Every structure is written in structure tokens, then in C-alpha cells.
Amino acid sequence: MRLWNMKTRLEFLGTGTSQGVPMIGCDCEVCRSADPKDKRYRSSAFVQYGGLDILVDAGPDFRSQMLRAGIRHLDAILLTHNHKDHTGGLDDVRAFNYIERAPIRIFCEKYVEESLRKEYSYAFSEIRYPGVPEWQITNIDDNPFLVEENVPKVRLSWVDGKGYEKIPCRQPEHLKSVEVIPVRGKHFNLPVLGYRFGKIAYLTDMNFIPEQEFAKLEGLDHFIINCVRRGKHLSHFSLEEAIAIARRVGAKHSWLTHLSHRLPRYEELCRELPDGILPAYDGLVIESE
Numbered sequence: 559m560r561l562w563n564m565k566t567r568l569e570f571l572g573t574g575t576s577q578g579v580p581m582i583g584c585d586c587e588v589c590r591s592a593d594p595k596d597k598r599y600r601s602s603a604f605v606q607y608g609g610l611d612i613l614v615d616a617g618p619d620f621r622s623q624m625l626r627a628g629i630r631h632l633d634a635i636l637l638t639h640n641h642k643d644h645t646g647g648l649d650d651v652r653a654f655n656y657i658e659r660a661p662i663r664i665f666c667e668k669y670v671e672e673s674l675r676k677e678y679s680y681a682f683s684e685i686r687y688p689g690v691p692e693w694q695i696t697n698i699d700d701n702p703f704l705v706e707e708n709v710p711k712v713r714l715s716w717v718d719g720k721g722y723e724k725i726p727c728r729q730p731e732h733l734k735s736v737e738v739i740p741v742r743g744k745h746f747n748l749p750v751l752g753y754r755f756g757k758i759a760y761l762t763d764m765n766f767i768p769e770q771e772f773a774k775l776e777g778l779d780h781f782i783i784n785c786v787r788r789g790k791h792l793s794h795f796s797l798e799e800a801i802a803i804a805r806r807v808g809a810k811h812s813w814l815t816h817l818s819h820r821l822p823r824y825e826e827l828c829r830e831l832p833d834g835i836l837p838a839y840d841g842l843v844i845e846s847e
């Protein structure tokens with residue numbers, strides 16, 4: 559089911575690099591800026607697509623981002639890669655386990671799951687401490703995959719002194735589902751997935767996109783690409799590279815994310831970017847046409 563014409567809404571929950579902006583202890587002009595658009599949580603996006611609520615990445619600012627955006631329901635979390643600025647908030651999905659009475663579904667590559675199993679060993683142990691996060695992980699690769707609405711197969715019922723008990727429950731006959739197109743990129747030597755939802759594509763933490771992946775980026779209304787600073791960087795696109803890729807992709811609108819304090823302040827950066835390319839900021843909402 560390829561629903562290219564389905565409307566997509568994307569809210570930027572965070573647009574900052576791994577340390578966020580302002581950076582702890584920094585007195586530079588960007589870190590001291592009073593403009594709210596220069597305050598950047600770690601990168602994450604909330605996508606509403608085909609009636610589903612999908613989060614891309616859950617970094618260390620996850621809790622604050624959910625509260626600020628007033629998000630009370632998630633059908634799935636898609637992870638781009640295993641770095642902490644994209645996975646460090648996953649313990650806080652406990653809040654969603656509690657309000658939805660269901661495990662939260664996570665889609666990621668196998669190596670990302672292996673990394674989560676080490677970093678969050680307590681969430682995977684045989685004898686579990688009551689109240690650890692409940693995740694249901696699905697491995698994906700660079701082939702399109704379906705995300706279904708999260709109508710749980712089990713209900714989590716809290717039993718005092720014991721933790722959650724899992725009670726099987728009936729699924730409706732027809733679940734809403736959407737097809738997501740992963741887009742492969744490289745982050746120095748680490749494989750990363752970006753995601754396309756209809757006419758919006760969100761790519762972060764890349765410094766290389768293989769040639770064949772550009773076919774997946776045709777006909778976009780909005781293209782989001784990471785950019786960390788001016789000048790070559792080992793694992794992220796530079797400002798110059800991000801502009802060149804945005805031009806090649808040729809979406810109606812292009813947005814830069816994962817920005818660091820080494821780029822100019824928001825207003826200044828807007829002035830120097832070519833037509834059709836703008837820096838994203840926390841709280842910005844874009845919609846496909």
C-alpha cells in the first residue's frame with residue numbers, strides 16, 4: 559500500500575546536535591542568544607501520517623519534548639541509529655506504557671537492538687524489576703515496512719508488588735497501517751536510516767547517501783537533512799554539503815536539522831541560505847501539500 563497522496567504532518571521536537579544548543583558552559587553568541595529559535599533540544603520528529611502517531615528517535619530530551627508538544631499517544635518509535643542523542647530517552651517510554659497500558663513498539667536495525675540490549679540490560683533481563691520500560695522491537699532494514707496502529711495484543715495490568723501482568727486482548731479486524739520508506743545513509747562508518755512518510759523525508763546523522771537512495775527522494779514536498787557546521791565533518795554533512803544535497807533532491811522545501819552552535823544564529827542563517835532551504839527550529843510544524 560503506497561499512499562503517496564496521504565497528508566503528512568511533521569513537528570520538529572528537537573533540531574540540535576548531540577550536545578544540544580545552548581551547550582553547557584559555552585558563552586558564544588549562539589548559546590547566549592535570546593531567540594527561542596536558537597534553543598535546540600536533541601534531534602527528534604513527531605510525524606502524523608495516515609492516522610498514526612510516529613516518533614522518529616527518542617533522545618535524552620524525550621520527556622521534555624513529549625511534555626512541551628503535549629503528546630499523549632504514540633503508535634511507534636522509529637530509530638535512525640544507536641547514538642545516545644537518539645536513544646537516550648527510551649527509559650521514559652514508561653509513561654506511555656502506563657497511560658496506554660501497552661508495550662511501545664520500536665522499529666530499528668538489528669545492530670541498534672543489540673546496542674539497546676547492552677545499554678538497557680535491565681529492560682531485557684529474565685527476572686525484571688517491576689516497572690521497567692516495556693518495548694516491543696521489530697527489526698527493519700532498508701526495505702519499505704508497514705507500521706500498524708498500536709492496538710495492543712496484550713494489556714499491561716499493574717499488580718502492586720509484582721509489576722505488570724500481561725493480559726491478552728482482542729485486536730480489531732482492521733488495523734490502520736502506513737508504509738514507511740527507509741533511506742540508507744552513512745554516518746562515518748555507521749549505517750543509519752532516514753525515513754520517508756508520503757511526501758516528507760527526514761534524514762539525520764549522515765555524511766553520505768549512496769547513489770541508489772536518491773530515487774527514494776523524488777517528488778518530495780519537504781526534505782529534511784542534517785547539517786552540523788560549516789566545513790567538512792567526519793560524520794555529518796557540512797552546511798555546504800547539505801545545501802548541495804538539498805538542491806539535488808529538489809523538494810519544494812528543504813530544512814536543516816541537527817544544528818550546532820558553530821552555525822550562525824537562526825535569523826542570520828536564514829538570511830544566508832538559498833531560496834527554498836531554511837533551518838528548522840524546535841516546535842516548527844510542516845505539512846505535505
Ligand SMILES: [Zn+2]
Binds near residue numbers: 575643
Ligand atoms: Zn545525532
Ligand SMILES: [Zn+2]
Binds near residue numbers: 580581588590
Ligand atoms: Zn556556544
Ligand SMILES: [Zn+2]
Binds near residue numbers: 641
Ligand atoms: Zn549520531
